[in-house]
Amino acid sequence: MSHDFSLGTVDVSLTPLQRFEEFLQSRGKRVTQQRRIIVDRVFSHHEHFDADQLLEQLKSQVSDQSVSRPTVYRTLSELVDAGLLRKMVLNDRSVYEHDYGYPQHDHLHCEKCDKLIEFSSDEVKEIREAVARKHHFRAVGHRLIIYGLCADCSRTKRAARRLDLI
Amino acid sequence: MSHDFSLGTVDVSLTPLQRFEEFLQSRGKRVTQQRRIIVDRVFSHHEHFDADQLLEQLKSQVSDQSVSRPTVYRTLSELVDAGLLRKMVLNDRSVYEHDYGYPQHDHLHCEKCDKLIEFSSDEVKEIREAVARKHHFRAVGHRLIIYGLCADCSRTKRAARRLDLI
DNA sequence: ATTTATGCAAATCCTTTGCAAATCT
DNA sequence: AGATTTGCAAAGGATTTGCATAAAT
Numbered sequence: 001m002s003h004d005f006s007l008g009t010v011d012v013s014l015t016p017l018q019r020f021e022e023f024l025q026s027r028g029k030r031v032t033q034q035r036r037i038i039v040d041r042v043f044s045h046h047e048h049f050d051a052d053q054l055l056e057q058l059k060s061q062v063s064d065q066s067v068s069r070p071t072v073y074r075t076l077s078e079l080v081d082a083g084l085l086r087k088m089v090l091n092d093r094s095v096y097e098h099d100y101g102y103p104q105h106d107h108l109h110c111e112k113c114d115k116l117i118e119f120s121s122d123e124v125k126e127i128r129e130a131v132a133r134k135h136h137f138r139a140v141g142h143r144l145i146i147y148g149l150c151a152d153c154s155r156t157k158r159a160a161r162r163l164d165l166i
Numbered sequence: 167m168s169h170d171f172s173l174g175t176v177d178v179s180l181t182p183l184q185r186f187e188e189f190l191q192s193r194g195k196r197v198t199q200q201r202r203i204i205v206d207r208v209f210s211h212h213e214h215f216d217a218d219q220l221l222e223q224l225k226s227q228v229s230d231q232s233v234s235r236p237t238v239y240r241t242l243s244e245l246v247d248a249g250l251l252r253k254m255v256l257n258d259r260s261v262y263e264h265d266y267g268y269p270q271h272d273h274l275h276c277e278k279c280d281k282l283i284e285f286s287s288d289e290v291k292e293i294r295e296a297v298a299r300k301h302h303f304r305a306v307g308h309r310l311i312i313y314g315l316c317a318d319c320s321r322t323k324r325a326a327r328r329l330d331l332i
Numbered sequence: 333a334t335t336t337a338t339g340c341a342a343a344t345c346c347t348t349t350g351c352a353a354a355t356c357t
Numbered sequence: 358a359g360a361t362t363t364g365c366a367a368a369g370g371a372t373t374t375g376c377a378t379a380a381a382t
Contacts, residue, residue: 108301146308197357338378
């Protein structure tokens with residue numbers, strides 16, 4: 001597994017697994033086989049995913065390294081606490097995406113094909129700071145999702161209309 | 167119940183109930199006692215709420231006009247379809263807020279006291295349009311939540327630290 | 333050796349559904 | 358009258374938990 005972390009503001013000299021190990025140790029938790037399997041899988045792809053998909057992926061691996069459902073849930077939540085993953089809710093589904101080693105970004109969400117497109121805009125952060133200042137609010141983060149139709153889906157608008165998606 | 171809708175871009179000459187009645191009629195649905203009770207309650211307060219809270223509020227009304235749980239859920243979802251309410255997810259809880267008659271806005275969410283503060287910024291919409299254009303994306307809406315600590319809670323920071331909230 | 337983690341089954345929470353009875357138009 | 362809606366109880370789906378066993382330090 002290779003990692004190309006050229007962006008971001010945290011120390012990215014460690015692989016996700018190493019960073020997770022640090023986190024676990026700092027909390028007196030253990031580096032288990034299952035946690036390793038999960039981190040490996042999660043950081044071998046950059047797509048967003050939900051708990052079920054991860055479970056499927058683990059089961060369908062050549063080396064069928066399956067992990068139980070409760071352990072997947074438990075580990076995902078640890079990965080969020082560790083700052084390796086970020087959780088968000090997309091049409092009532094909890095999805096996860098890489099946080100560690102990737103720069104802050106926001107999303108365009110296609111309501112037809114469910115595609116998530118990342119973008120980053122310094123202006124969003126500026127607005128966030130300006131608004132926070134105005135309200136004496138201590139901002140620690142934000143989430144911006146722009147929803148609508150992606151290029152592909154708006155091209156096939158007539159098809160979409162037929163399907164009542166517009 | 168009085169309504170003071172001075173902002174917003176839709177026709178706000180109708181009360182929420184009237185607007186809902188229009189919606190129902192346009193779909194061949196009926197104006198029932200329960201739907202009226204729910205709309206009255208929902209639009210008598212501007213705070214955000216979840217299904218459970220609404221159910222409680224209905225039960226505790228002087229004129230105990232209680233409505234069953236399934237009906238509350240069914241009606242909430244109709245109100246969203248009708249454009250009267252907007253649904254969002256806040257720490258894994260579905261909350262609703264008024265949409266009809268109120269201008270587009272975004273939120274500051276205090277992670278300690280769970281307070282939601284509304285704000286509006288034209289710049290957010292500008293960014294949304296610029297980003298959409300760049301990605302050939304047909305934006306229909308967006309949601310921006312800035313999270314952190316509100317003024318009250320960051321004032322009592324030491325207390326928060328004691329509670330492991332920072 | 334001791335403590336933490338796992339997997340199983342069962343529990344929980346929130347939301348939805350089937351259906352007979354009640355309510356609208 | 359005829360169609361839709363309601364409330365009940367039960368089903369569903371996602372996530373969590375208790376507990377005995379397995380694994381890590």
